[in-house]
Amino acid sequence: MTLKDVSANKIFGGWNIQKSHTSEVLGCDMRFAVYLPPQASKDNKVPALYWLSGLTCTDENFMHKAGAQRMAAELGIAIIAPDTSPRGDDVPNDEAYDLGQGAGFYVNATQEPWNKHFHMYDYITQELPTLIEANFPVSGLKSISGHSMGGHGALTIALRNPDMFKSVSAFAPISNPTNCPWGKKAFTAYLGDDQNTWAAHDTVELIKKAEKHIPAKVDQGAADNFLAAQLGIDALIETAKACGYPMEINIHEGYDHSYFFMASFIEEHLKFHAKHLSV
Amino acid sequence: MTLKDVSANKIFGGWNIQKSHTSEVLGCDMRFAVYLPPQASKDNKVPALYWLSGLTCTDENFMHKAGAQRMAAELGIAIIAPDTSPRGDDVPNDEAYDLGQGAGFYVNATQEPWNKHFHMYDYITQELPTLIEANFPVSGLKSISGHSMGGHGALTIALRNPDMFKSVSAFAPISNPTNCPWGKKAFTAYLGDDQNTWAAHDTVELIKKAEKHIPAKVDQGAADNFLAAQLGIDALIETAKACGYPMEINIHEGYDHSYFFMASFIEEHLKFHAKHLSV
Numbered sequence: 001m002t003l004k005d006v007s008a009n010k011i012f013g014g015w016n017i018q019k020s021h022t023s024e025v026l027g028c029d030m031r032f033a034v035y036l037p038p039q040a041s042k043d044n045k046v047p048a049l050y051w052l053s054g055l056t057c058t059d060e061n062f063m064h065k066a067g068a069q070r071m072a073a074e075l076g077i078a079i080i081a082p083d084t085s086p087r088g089d090d091v092p093n094d095e096a097y098d099l100g101q102g103a104g105f106y107v108n109a110t111q112e113p114w115n116k117h118f119h120m121y122d123y124i125t126q127e128l129p130t131l132i133e134a135n136f137p138v139s140g141l142k143s144i145s146g147h148s149m150g151g152h153g154a155l156t157i158a159l160r161n162p163d164m165f166k167s168v169s170a171f172a173p174i175s176n177p178t179n180c181p182w183g184k185k186a187f188t189a190y191l192g193d194d195q196n197t198w199a200a201h202d203t204v205e206l207i208k209k210a211e212k213h214i215p216a217k218v219d220q221g222a223a224d225n226f227l228a229a230q231l232g233i234d235a236l237i238e239t240a241k242a243c244g245y246p247m248e249i250n251i252h253e254g255y256d257h258s259y260f261f262m263a264s265f266i267e268e269h270l271k272f273h274a275k276h277l278s279v
Numbered sequence: 280m281t282l283k284d285v286s287a288n289k290i291f292g293g294w295n296i297q298k299s300h301t302s303e304v305l306g307c308d309m310r311f312a313v314y315l316p317p318q319a320s321k322d323n324k325v326p327a328l329y330w331l332s333g334l335t336c337t338d339e340n341f342m343h344k345a346g347a348q349r350m351a352a353e354l355g356i357a358i359i360a361p362d363t364s365p366r367g368d369d370v371p372n373d374e375a376y377d378l379g380q381g382a383g384f385y386v387n388a389t390q391e392p393w394n395k396h397f398h399m400y401d402y403i404t405q406e407l408p409t410l411i412e413a414n415f416p417v418s419g420l421k422s423i424s425g426h427s428m429g430g431h432g433a434l435t436i437a438l439r440n441p442d443m444f445k446s447v448s449a450f451a452p453i454s455n456p457t458n459c460p461w462g463k464k465a466f467t468a469y470l471g472d473d474q475n476t477w478a479a480h481d482t483v484e485l486i487k488k489a490e491k492h493i494p495a496k497v498d499q500g501a502a503d504n505f506l507a508a509q510l511g512i513d514a515l516i517e518t519a520k521a522c523g524y525p526m527e528i529n530i531h532e533g534y535d536h537s538y539f540f541m542a543s544f545i546e547e548h549l550k551f552h553a554k555h556l557s558v
Contacts, residue, residue: 221289
């Protein structure tokens with residue numbers, strides 16, 4: 001696999017790098033961003049935090065707005081930020097912001113017209129980490145985090161792959177997509193009407209069946225406009241408690257769904273993951 | 280003067296607020312952003328750092344990308360981020376990114392068609408601080424900083440108004456606009472062909488005549504694409520030294536002109552200003 005240079009900017013002594021590549025899994029060209037902390041070198045491979053963004057985002061939003069590089073540099077953790085869906089003129093799309101390009105929902109679509117390209121689950125769990133570990137000075141130790149749709153992605157992917165990640169965290173995740181408008185719309189389009197297929201991509205449902213637990217942390221703003229209708233935090237709290245899943249969930253008064261919220265608490269998430277990555 | 284609410288987001292325990300108002304000086308509606316740290320209240324007015332952004336920016340870029348709120352919250356400093364020019368359908372513009380809307384250069388234009396609206400010097404030094412101090416819990420103690428065109432704005436405004444600001448800083452400022460393409464183009468358009476009028480808005484020229492010195496700090500990336508042609512850092516270093524102006528100038532290997540550079544060093548700037556604002 002060939003990587004093309006897109007950009008490289010020095011920040012906090014490390015490098016914020018964008019590359020593009022032709023994805024076999026997604027059948028299109030994809031761009032991703034990597035933050036390499038100053039400690040990373042051929043002789044000193046560092047652990048990595050995979051970051052999954054929310055609806056409408058690309059690989060750039062988190063790297064530009066969350067202020068994560070400061071603490072990643074201090075802790076010596078790389079950050080890997082993929083795009084949120086396949087992209088391009090040949091890739092199906094929808095006029096709505098919550099379906100199609102920018103809204104991959106981290107599943108493998110089985111339904112037309114999405115099933116040719118929309119395989120974000122395989123991209124995040126297989127193709128991307130293989131690519132990253134072959135081309136960057138990362139050790140293979142991984143944790144995963146994300147926001148909103150990406151919080152859903154991080155939690156569901158970690159719950160399905162507990163041996164792949166040391167820890168998982170999320171900001172304002174779509175915790176119970178089988179029971180909210182965003183999730184029902186996306187899962188119907190990508191996975192079809194048979195709701196039995198949906199549970200495999202629903203955090204609340206996956207917690208109920210989880211045999212192996214990994215450390216998990218969730219932060220949620222109490223002033224989040226999407227809290228009541230879309231995010232399902234109550235179901236997450238109740239299910240984690242009922243099932244004894246070790247999930248630290250904090251509700252923050254006054255904070256909303258924006259990057260201003262994430263910027264305020266990203267340091268805590270990075271320190272949480274660093275502890276479990278044994279940095 | 281009436282302020283209209285635009286947005287309010289909690290971040291690091293304080294509030295990132297956008298308001299709009301009808302500017303008398305600029306003859307159009309203007310939006311600005313304020314970060315109020317958690318310490319700010321009616322009974323505890325805080326000092327303020329005015330931030331002037333660069334070409335093409337609005338009031339948002341710095342607040343979204345620089346990560347300044349974290350340290351501003353810790354130090355108890357408000358940040359005031361105005362737009363970079365008058366805006367609107369009735370305001371003259373130019374197709375180029377470096378003239379007209381988004382490129383006010385912090386001067387009072389004397390030439391047609393710019394002279395009706397482009398009075399950013401008066402807006403920053405008079406109308407905006409009056410508005411801010413009447414409507415927000417700030418003490419009146421002020422420092423000023425900025426990037427590129429905004430670094431030019433911060434330095435020239437502070438040098439012309441040394442009693443108004445306790446300290447000044449800049450990232451990659453256009454230090455000698457009378458001798459670079461950006462400056463010559465803008466000053467010709469806004470101030471006319473008589474170059475005698477330009478020196479009053481040129482940092483290098485103002486340092487030569489400065490009677491009162493205030494603490495100043497400048498950071499510059501050595502890998503900045505605009506360094507050689509536009510920024511005039513050598514002239515700034517030589518002139519500050521020759522004139523004994525107390526200006527701490529640091530060149531940083533590998534850093535470019537982007538917000539990634541500013542994010543890396545904004546903490547140092549905030550601590551520098553906090554010291555001089557006697558926080």
